[in-house]
Amino acid sequence: MASTEKSKMENLYGTLLKWATDEMKFHASAQNTQSGFKLPSEEDFKFLCSGPLVDIWKYVTQHVKSVQNAKLIKGNVELKRGLQVAGPQSVTSEDERERRQLLNQQKSRILRELQQAKAEVVQLKRELGHASEELAGTELAYQSVSQRVRDLHHQASLLHVVQACAAETEARYEEYANRLDKCVEEMTNKKENSQENFVSGSLEEEDEELETESCHMVRQACENISNLINCTLDSDIDEAELESRKSDAIDRVERAAAINSTQSLLRALAVNADHGAKVLRQKTSSLDISKDAQEISFSYDPGEGLRDLSSPPSATDTVRKLLLTSSEQHVFRWFKEQEHKNEEWKLSSRQTETLEEINKLLNKVIGDHPSHLSAAKSYVTSRVQRAEERAVAPCLRKEAARLVERIAEAQEKREELLLKYSKIQDFQKLVGKKQASISQLAKLNAAAPERLKSRRQQVWDYLESRSLMTHLTEVQTLPTHLKGALISELDTFMGLLLPCFLTLPIDSHTRMCALDLSLSPTIYALAQEKIQTYSDICKALEFPAHKSAECLHLHVLSLHTSQRQLVAAQKQREYTATAALRAAGKMGDLNDYIGLRRIAEQHDEAQKAKLLPPLKEGMALVQKHASEVDLLRKTVTTWWDQPAQWTTPWVKNGDMTFDQWMQRWRMAMTQVHSKLMARKGGQQ
Structure with missing residues (x-):
């Protein structure tokens, strides 16, 4: 008898397992495991079939069908009923009857296959839904982790940039301090050893005057600056020469400022300005503005219109003037020639008379000696010729000099x-080159509209082929997020407390911030600003106050897991209740829901009347104890603010006490803030 019962139980256990897997399509897949459903094991099925629920499980395995099979059975029953109602309308032959029976069997088989395929499709949709949920959860976790990694990278980059900027600013200020020290030392030396040396003036001046060395250096610096300005206004000068003159002017100014004192530089500038004004006055004294204005004046004639009087004359007037000038010169030359001829005739006549008188005198003196007379005549003739030649030589020299001048x-x-x-x-040539360039540009611009049109069409095709909504969103949101990001990050960084940077070794590989430890309120007084937020978070998450802050992450993960399990179980219960109501045919009956709601309201009222007074008493007691704890906390905080906290020798980190770290932090933040304000002032 016992063996028979045992065999029946084993058969029932196998039938129930087969019903759960084959009929109800329950499988232990990854989606079901994630949603909270787990298929019972064989021992669980044996345990279920061994109790007083044997008859219930027998009824379930025999009568309870899945939704797909129920629909299939109902469809077969309706089909059979329809066939029976329709009935044979005419007597057919045996072959026709067999053919119809065969077709009905094929139709039933096809319908069963269709229902089975529909059931498989529903099952696949369900599995795909679970897979999509799992994929969405995985994607959300991946995004959260990637966002956290980006935030950490951003923080690390920001800290690195701030550190580099601080180091650069510190080096710059050190350089400025060294330069100021050097300048102060040079000014002191100049004031102590100030003496004026005199040098000669510029070589360009006609009268070289003595001037002081400071005036000489200032004048040279001013001349270099004027040359630099002229070079800047000149468009033909190249960039290299401009830079060289600029560097020369800067060197001159720096040398003058480094060697001479301020008073000597001011005196030199005054003397140089006075000297420049005097030179300018001398150069402009020869200018006649009224005469120049008359020369460049205009006249207006109603017939001819506006005419520039300073413009050159026409070609006819010019030729006429040239002809008149040449005629006058020719007349003057003829008059000169006639004067010279008259003077020559007069001199020739005087020479003839003089020679006759000399001959008469010779004849009178030595007429008796013919040889002596001829010799005396020849001597006189030679002397006259020599005098003529000597008189002609200066004229020829003058004429030769005049001709040489004219040739030059x-x-x-x-x-x-x-x-x-x-x-x-x-x-x-330049005009030709410019004209060639203009022609080439004209040829290039001739085909520019077609090229511009083709490029514009390519850009429009690219814009139409791609969606720019995401790019537009990124372009609009990125400047909004980046606006003032660096300043806000720096302000936040400056407002950080010193304990935020103090880390303590937990083990050989882990270091933790001092404020994240559960002992931080008893060690650091500044942690009281953080303890309020930490207490609110722990109260909201029901996290025990005696545990350390490093356990909060695990507690949040466990709450998240339990919440997901509860949501999965709730969905499973709702699905089971919906399936049971659908099988019972009570999905649309609202009276049952209304009755259940009334029963639940009555139960809630009874529970409220029973539990509300004790709860109010407990709340009053809790508020009383909370006020006492708050008073105790204020007392402890007041005691902690006393100087006794600085006498604890164990509160050290890096061989420095908390007070020392605080002083160092305040000094560093003050320096950074002053440097940032100085930089902002310099940029403005």
């Missing part, structure tokens, strides 16, 4: 004309 003037004019001709040729 003509040579200078020829060279000037050649220079002008070369400039004209260069200008023509």
Whole structure:
């Protein structure tokens, strides 16, 4: 008898297991495990079939069907009922009956396959839904981890940048301090050893005067600055020469400022300004503005219109003037020639008379000696010829000098004309090059509209082929997030407390912030600012106050896991209740829900009347104890603020007490803040 019962129980256990897996489609998949459902083991099925629920499980395995099989059975029953109602309308032959029976069997088989396929499709959709949920959870976890990694990287980069900026600023200020020290030392030395040395003036001046060395250096610096300004206004000068003159001017100014004192520089500037004003007055004294204005004046004639009086005359007037000038010169030359001829005739006549008188005198004196007379005549003739030749030589020299001068003037004019001709040729070449460039640009711009149109069409095609909504969103949100990000980060960094940077070794591989430890309120007084937020978080998460803060992460993970399990169990219960109501055909009956709601309201009222008074008493007691704890906390905080906290020798980190770290932190923050304000002032 016992063996029979045992065999029946084993058969029932196998039937129930087969019903759960084959009929109800329960499988231990990853999605079901994640959602909170777990298929019972064989021992669990044996335990279920061994109790007083044997009859219930027999009824369940025999009568309870899945939704897909129930639909299939109902469809077969309706089909059979329809066939029975329709009935044979006419007597057919045996072959026709067999053919119809075969078709009905094929139809039933196809319908069963169709229902089975539908059930498999529903099962696949359910598994796909679970897979999508799992994928969404995994994606959310991945995004959270990647966001955290980005935040850590951003914080590390920001700290690195701030550190580098602080080091650079510190080095810059050290350099500025060294320069100031050098300047102060040089000014002190200049004031102690100030003496004026005199040097000669510029070589360009006609009268070289003595001037002080400071005036000489200031004048040279001013001349270099004027040359630099002229070079800047000149468009033909290259960049290298401009930089060289700029560096020369800066060197001159720095040398003058380094050697001379301030008073000597001011005196030198005053003397240089006075000297420049005097030179400018001398150069401008020869200018006649009224005369220049008359020369460049205009006249207005109603017939001819506006006419520039300073413009050159026409070619006809110029030729007429040249002809008149040449005629006048020719007349003057003819008059001079006639004067010279008259003077020559007069001199020739006087020479003839003088020679006759000399001959008469010789004849009278030595007429008796013919040889002596001829010799005396020849001597007189030679002396007269010699005198004539001597008189002609200076004239010839003067004429030769005048001709040489005219030749030199003509040579200078020829060279000037050649220079002008070369400039004209260069200008023509430049004009040709410019004209060629303009022609090339015109040819290039001729096809520019077509190229611009094609490029514009390519850009529009690219914009139409790609969606720019995400790019527009990123472009709009990125400046919003980056606006003032560095300043806010620096302000936040400056407002950090010193204990935020103090870390304590937990083990050989782990270091933790001092404020994250559960003992931080008893060690650091500044942790009281953080303890309020920490207490609120622990109260909201029901985290025990005696545990350390490093256990809070595990507690949050366990709460998250339990919450997901509760949500999965709730969904499973809702699904089971919905399936049971659908099988019982009571999905649309609202009276049951209304009755259940009334029963629940009555139960809630009874529980409220029973539990509300003790709860109020407990709340009053808790508020009383909370006020006492608050008073005790204030008393302890007041005691902690006393000087006794500084006498604890164990409160050290890096061989420094808390007070020493605080002083060092305040000094560092003050220096950083002052440097940032100085930089902002310099940028403004």
